[in-house]
Amino acid sequence: MNLGYSERVGRTLDGLTPQLRRAVYKQVKLLEQNLRHPSLRMKKYDESQNIWQARLNKDWRFYFLTRDDVYYIIDIIPHPK
DSSP states (O other): EEEEEEEHHHHHHHOOHOOOOOOHHHHHHHHHTTTTTTGGOOOEEEEGGGGEEEESSSSEEEEEEEEETTEEEEEEEEEOO
8 A cells, every 4th residue: 555645744744743753654654564453543533534543652643544545644633532
């Protein structure tokens, strides 16, 4: 699979700490290699739009969808508690 990032994700990445940015790249790489990797704790977020949620760490999540053979990362946000 290939990866794509929304403009919003690009802006978010610029504002993240280096540690959190490394976590993003690590988890996205796991997504690319193994969609069912346990550390992603992936779950369906929005059934109607086929949006998935995956874990970066205990406080942050990223959201993505799949189009053809592309995982398209659409947002990175703090986990709403």
